[in-house]
Amino acid sequence: MTTLVWFREDLRLEDHPALHASAQSGKVVAVFLVAARQWASHDLGIHHAGFLGSNLTALAHDLGALGIPLEIVSAPRFRDAPQALFALAQTHGANAVAANEEYPLNERVRDSQVANYLRDRGIRFQLHSGSTILGPGQVLTGTGEPYTVFTPFRRRWTSHLDTNAVRPLPAPDSQGPPVVNALDTAALGLTETPISTQWPAGAAAAAQALAAFTHAAIRRYDRDRDIPSITGTSRLSPYLAQGVLSPRQCLHAALDANQGRLSGGEPGIETWISELVWRDFYRHVIALFPHVSRGEAFRPEADRVPWRNDPAELDAWQSGRTGYPLVDAAMRQLANTGWMHNRLRMVTAMFLTKHLLIDWRLGERHFMSHLVDADFPANNGGWQWSASTGTDAAPYFRVFNPITQAERFDPSGDFVRHYVPELAHTSAAATLAPWRHGVTGYPHPIVDHAFARTRALETYRKAR
Ligand SMILES: Cc1cc2nc3c(=O)[nH]c(=O)nc-3n(C[C@H](O)[C@H](O)[C@H](O)COP(=O)(O)OP(=O)(O)OC[C@H]3O[C@@H](n4cnc5c(N)ncnc54)[C@H](O)[C@@H]3O)c2cc1C
Known part of the structure; x- marks a missing residue:
């Protein structure tokens, strides 16, 4: 009995239910499908891809040490997965394909298409719970x-x-002498970036x-x-x-x-x-709640908020030039490191959706394409929480004041000074509100907090 174990968002040997179960019942061949076009349509960016390439290299090595071959194949769209897996199963004489479950809608549709296609050709598809x-x-x-x-x-x-x-389950036993699993990450479009290499892979x-x-x-x-x-x-x-x-x-x-x-x-x-x-x-x-995967707000009434279309303000937010130092430092942390502190993900997400009244989906996409830890369920959940459109959402009248947030969580200004060089030599008080301290060379706030708060409350109230 040979099983193809299809790795997806589970690039590890330990606590991998599909790998564990398959290795106990026979020989295993590991498979990874590079779905470049699909990932692009999911907004996944180059740092995520670079980190993926490095983790795949480490996985290839770890599998090889246990004598498990790894096949990496291009299947640009999810709809290409059934044929790609069937071809690999034929090559390796496999009678089953196993994977750990993924929950977003496109992934589940893909998996049910894979299951049907393989079943019609005499191959079992088994899903395990592992994420x-x-x-x-x-x-x-x-x-x-x-x-x-x-x-x-x-x-x-x-x-x-x-x-x-x-x-957690242990890694499987060795299935034979070590094998060399070579992969060319550049050819696969998974080239490391200076940001992705800040995270040691594997x-x-x-x-x-x-x-x-x-x-x-x-x-x-x-x-x-x-x-x-x-x-x-x-x-x-x-x-x-x-x-x-x-x-x-x-x-x-x-x-x-x-x-x-x-x-x-x-x-x-x-x-x-x-x-x-x-x-x-x-x-x-x-x-x-599959509608959430279709880009809809969890709460239908929240889709009535008339979001503003303001490319200049969106650009100021994305590039860390809103004039609010904590927001700007956070957005530059994202641009420079591919990661952002959780408190600041909430502050910046609320700023975009409440202060600027710009659609949370634009922020969600920006985060997906820049984060090394891009994760659709957590990102969507975090954005819908911040925009007060989600399950456990912050009440719509909660609008974080970026200055008060900075007073509470960065009172010394150390974080702001680290990411905003224009303020590197200013006092703690000036890092909170530079315009009140005569600082030059740094933008004035693009919107006044009190005005923005009132506008957001009125807009949300009407939409409800
Ligand atoms: C607008 C917004 C967008 C976000 N986008 C992502 C994303 O794309 N990917 C992502 O992994 N997290 C996301 N989060 C959740 C959270 O900010 C990060 O998981 C956390 O900052 C990662 O840092 P850490 O590993 O040091 O977390 P720790 O504080 O050490 O937490 C441990 C782990 O728990 C999980 N976790 C923590 N907080 C949350 C949360 N609120 N929701 C879901 N899981 C959580 C993460 O896997 C995290 O690594 C988002 C939050 C918000 C508000």
Whole structure:
């Protein structure tokens, strides 16, 4: 029995249910399909692609050490996947194809087309649950409905795990002498970029980063996680997004550091586990509410907001020239590093949607194309939360004041000074509101906060 194990957003050997099950039942050939045109239509950018290329290189090496060959094939659109997989199955005499589930709509349509096509040709297609801690459908209300609010979801999620512990699966045993899996990332269009190489690739690097975080900083996470000038969060998101690390591995490491406790124990650890629950929650939303994958607001009434079409203001936001230093520093952090601190993702997303009243979908696309950790469920969830259009959305009348946010989370101005060289030599007070301190050479705010807040409240109120 030979199974093709189709790797997608799960570029690892450990805690890979499809690989684990397939290796137990016979020989395995690993497969990765490069869906360049489809990814472009999903707005995935060059840094994501570069990091993918590096992680695939590491995966090729890790698989080779276990004697597992890796086939990398171009299948530009998802609709090309069925034929590509069938051809590979024939080449390798495989009678099954296995993969871990992905939840966005296009991915699910692709998988059902693959299943039908292969079944008609005598090949089984098996899906396993491997990209969440608890899969969609495992956490439902008492009446069997999906949750649309996070806190009760988390309560149910915790009580489920309290009685049904999950353990990450080990890597499969070696299936023979080592093989060399060569790949040419440039030919595949997955060339590293200066930004993507800032993240050491591969499962060993990811495991090291997880161990370092859960050894120390996790204990201060509840206090440090909102301060962008320090490394107070794990920065594991690029590994989780491409599945170099599984969420169960993360949970397991956190539980080890917390005497096995999901709740209680160290506040820092409990808070961090809660972020892993957010990750699961947004995957449940994507799986159980397909309209969200079609670019629609989770709440239909939110699609009545008359978004402004203002290319100049959109450009000022994208390039970090709004005149609000915290917003600008955050947007430049994104441009320079391919990553942005969570607090600032909320601040910048609210600024675009509330201060500028520009459609959240334009911001969502900009983030997708620039983030190394681009992840459709988390990105869509974060944008809809910030724009007050989503499941657990911030109430529409919550409009973060970018100056107050800077006073609370960057009072020394260190973060702003690091990313906004025009303000590198100014006082802490001047980094909050340079126009009040006679700073020259830095833009004046493109919109007044009080005016923008009133305009947003009126517009949202009318739309409802
Ligand atoms: C507008 C907006 C867009 C976002 N886009 C993305 C995205 O494309 N990719 C992405 O991985 N996250 C996204 N997030 C969620 C969050 O900002 C990042 O996961 C986090 O900043 C990553 O840093 P970290 O690894 O240090 O996180 P930590 O604070 O250490 O958290 C650990 C892990 O939990 C998960 N996580 C944390 N917060 C969230 C959250 N709010 N929603 C879902 N998962 C979460 C991530 O996998 C993260 O790596 C977005 C949030 C907002 C508000």
